[in-house]
Amino acid sequence: MDFSLTPEQELLRAKCRDLAADFATRSAAHDREASHPIENYDRLRREGFLHLTVPKRLGGSGFDFLSHTIAFEALGTGCPSTALAFNMHASVVMPLLESDEVSMPAKHKIADLVVSQGKMIGGNFSETGHTSLIGERPLTVRARAVAGGYRITGRKMFASMLQAADYVLVLVHPEGVTGPSPGMLAMIPPDAEGRRVIANWDTLGMRATRSDSLVLEDCFVPDDAILYRSADIRPFRITGANWFWASYTSVYLGLAGAAYDELRNVLNARRPEGYAQSLAWHPDARRHIAELSVDLQAARLMTYHSAWLRDREGPTPEVMAAMFRAKFLVGQATSRITRAALTLGGAHGIFKGSRLEQLFRDGALTEIQPPPSDFCLWNVGLHELGLDPAEAMPPMRPA
Numbered sequence: 001m002d003f004s005l006t007p008e009q010e011l012l013r014a015k016c017r018d019l020a021a022d023f024a025t026r027s028a029a030h031d032r033e034a035s036h037p038i039e040n041y042d043r044l045r046r047e048g049f050l051h052l053t054v055p056k057r058l059g060g061s062g063f064d065f066l067s068h069t070i071a072f073e074a075l076g077t078g079c080p081s082t083a084l085a086f087n088m089h090a091s092v093v094m095p096l097l098e099s100d101e102v103s104m105p106a107k108h109k110i111a112d113l114v115v116s117q118g119k120m121i122g123g124n125f126s127e128t129g130h131t132s133l134i135g136e137r138p139l140t141v142r143a144r145a146v147a148g149g150y151r152i153t154g155r156k157m158f159a160s161m162l163q164a165a166d167y168v169l170v171l172v173h174p175e176g177v178t179g180p181s182p183g184m185l186a187m188i189p190p191d192a193e194g195r196r197v198i199a200n201w202d203t204l205g206m207r208a209t210r211s212d213s214l215v216l217e218d219c220f221v222p223d224d225a226i227l228y229r230s231a232d233i234r235p236f237r238i239t240g241a242n243w244f245w246a247s248y249t250s251v252y253l254g255l256a257g258a259a260y261d262e263l264r265n266v267l268n269a270r271r272p273e274g275y276a277q278s279l280a281w282h283p284d285a286r287r288h289i290a291e292l293s294v295d296l297q298a299a300r301l302m303t304y305h306s307a308w309l310r311d312r313e314g315p316t317p318e319v320m321a322a323m324f325r326a327k328f329l330v331g332q333a334t335s336r337i338t339r340a341a342l343t344l345g346g347a348h349g350i351f352k353g354s355r356l357e358q359l360f361r362d363g364a365l366t367e368i369q370p371p372p373s374d375f376c377l378w379n380v381g382l383h384e385l386g387l388d389p390a391e392a393m394p395p396m397r398p399a
Contacts, residue, residue: 009067016071019043020078020254027079030208031358034201036164037208040082041120049086051115053094058111065242069250069307073300076254077261080362081208083251085122085161091247092123092169095240096185096227106227113167121187122165124156124214132370134395139173139183141216149222150174152186152194156214162197166190168214169227179231187225194219205361239315245371246306246323249330252366253303256334259359260296263341264289266349266356285344292337299333302326321383328376331367338363 005013023040030037044050053068054060063071068090075083096102096110113119130137141154152172162168167187174184188195198213230236237244267280267289279285306322313319338360342349349356367373382389 005070008063009070012063012067013070013074015047016074017077019047020075023075023078023082027081027208028353028355028358030079030081031362032207032352034203034207034210036161036210037079037082037085038164040079041086041161041164044082044086045118045120050089050118050120051111053090054097054111054115058097058107059115060111064311065247066304066307066311068247069303072247072250073254073257073303076251077258079208080251080255080258080359081206083254084206084248085164085209085211086120087247087251088122088160089120089165091243092185093121094243095236098243099228099236099239101230101236102228109224110227119166120161120164122159122161122168123170124159124162124168125171126156126158128155128157130157132368132372133375139171141170141172142175143172143184143186144175146220149220150186150226152188152216152219152221154216156216158211159197159214160209160211162210162212162214163190164210170214170216171233174229177229177231181234182229182231183233184229185227186221187227188214188216188219188221192219192221205358205363205365238320241315241320242307242310242323246310246327248369249303249323249327250307252334252363252369253299253330255359255363255366256296256299256330256337259334259338259341259356259363260292262355262359263292263337263344266341266345270346270348279344288340288344292340295333295336299326299330302329317383321380324371324376324379324383327371328373328380331369331373331376334363334366 022043023037026037026039048061051060052071053063053065056062072083072087093110093114097107114121127140129140141152141156143150143152152170154172156170159168167189169185169187171183172186174182194217196215198215201207201210201212228236267285268278271278303326306319306326309322310319341356342360345356351357378395382392
């Protein structure tokens with residue numbers, strides 16, 4: 001395996017580091033206010049990140065999943081909320097553009113919106129009764145066929161950048177469709193009749209993602225707003241898992257790197273009164289830094305490898321296991337690094353406005369972010385033992 005980056009990937013990472021440095025100057029304010037980082041999204045639009053991974057044949061920049069991973073790790077070092085929320089765009093657009101189940105007219109419609117019109121598209125799949133500990137997520141939001149389109153009713157949760165995006169893609173249950181797991185993706189504009197937002201995103205971390213709730217009350221969308229439908233959406237979700245799930249891993253990897261770098265800066269800068277050396281010379285500090293560097297580098301290599309493998313092999317069982325391993329390890333590493341950074345940074349770092357305090361809170365969401373750590377281990381265990389997931393007992397007894 002060649003561990004070197006291509007010249008294009010090096011340039012992309014350098015650009016993202018420059019953007020991250022700019023985003024970091026506003027990160028604390030957006031965190032404190034739980035406000036949309038609109039200026040960051042606009043900058044990403046201008047720099048072409050809406051179509052970063054859209055294939056060149058559809059007018060996009062054509063970067064692969066490994067390049068996306070490298071880019072969003074770098075973006076995650078500046079304002080993690082910006083990177084996490086903006087990644088929602090790629091996480092819903094790219095599965096549609098790559099899926100064989102999606103029609104070419106639908107793909108051209110998406111590409112035109114994103115590439116030609118510069119539209120930012122969010123996604124909203126979760127509902128109030130869902131838990132990421134269990135893979136199956138029954139849909140309660142219903143779409144009823146009417147003349148010229150559909151009427152959609154129900155409530156969605158965790159809609160990142162909902163009020164900043166130009167459209168939101170909503171996963172809904174089409175009434176009257178039979179199958180093991182029916183569903184369809186409907187694109188909802190902000191001015192759709194019957195659409196409203198409950199601004200309830202007042203959380204521990206990742207506050208500037210503004211992942212509010214979306215309520216649809218007999219909301220009408222025309223037929224051409226339905227970009228995908230199937231009697232069984234599970235294969236679509238599995239083949240798009242690198243975007244639906246694994247694309248967020250790199251953001252938290254960047255967050256861990258930011259906490260690690262900030263801790264090193266703090267240790268080098270702080271010199272206790274009466275001592276000739278900074279805290280970096282303390283043997284406990286040096287040992288912790290060495291351990292954290294191992295955690296960070298191992299997590300980075302595993303994440304890059306899983307992305308590289310996905311680009312080479314597609315959605316194979318081994319690739320899926322590699323992505324689950326990477327997310328689990330990044331979750332563990334981020335938790336350790338942000339906790340150690342807050343501990344070693346001392347009482348000076350626990351005040352609101354401290355970079356270490358914010359990264360600690362943002363990092364606390366890593367192991368919860370889908371796929372959560374226990375779900376990752378569930379799937380890796382089945383893969384390593386050669387067990388068929390379809391034959392495994394569900395983790396909880398169905399009603």
